[in-house]
Amino acid sequence: MSDQEFNPVAGHPVHLADGLRLILAPNPSPMTYQGTNTYLLGHKLIAVIDPGPDNDEHLAAIHAAAGDGDISYIIVTHAHLDHSPLARRLSTQTGAPIYGYGPAVAGRSAIMQRLAGQGLAGGGEGIDVDFGPDVVIASGDCVITDEWTLEALHTPGHIGNHLCLIWGDTVFTGDHVMGWASSLVSPPDGDLTDFMSSCEKLARIDARIYFPGHGAPVTNPKDADRMAYRAPSPA
């Protein structure tokens, strides 16, 4: 599917595969394209992947799409304001725990920690400083139900606490690989060296399709792996 063919309407679920739906959040912008892709995986026990920005309509749309299913897991790819903030309200309403790699500064590389400690100015775009998972997961950790299994893959680079989530021969790639543009790597939260090694890690999965945090499903992952970087635009 190309980005031209991918035209979801915010709040209206799009069926992508058996047990997988996408709901576009109503937050289009130059950084988010049409908006954030929230994924609902499962029929009875539902994982919500990247609930999105703290927005009443989007929260209602997630509940409506879940229908008779139980929202039992909330999994956040990374602590950016367009992906994680709604997790807390959704968790309070459903009792579902929030899974993630850690708070926003978790997974920062040693060199970026040092630069930040030395007062590196800039960066910090869109960080959800309040984010904190209830359950910390890292590479190799799995969430397993009767219906589906998700395996975490730590992919720092866009931000240190970024996770991709492997589901069979597909991967939810968050902002590590996006459908419409290459990723943003902005120090000190972003780290290009980490980003490149995360691209190699992801390429070794040899997935058939990527479901990104923004834009259309990526049906040519091999090309996407090579073109997944763009420099931060000047402020």
Ligand SMILES: [Zn+2]
């Ligand atoms: Zn992001």
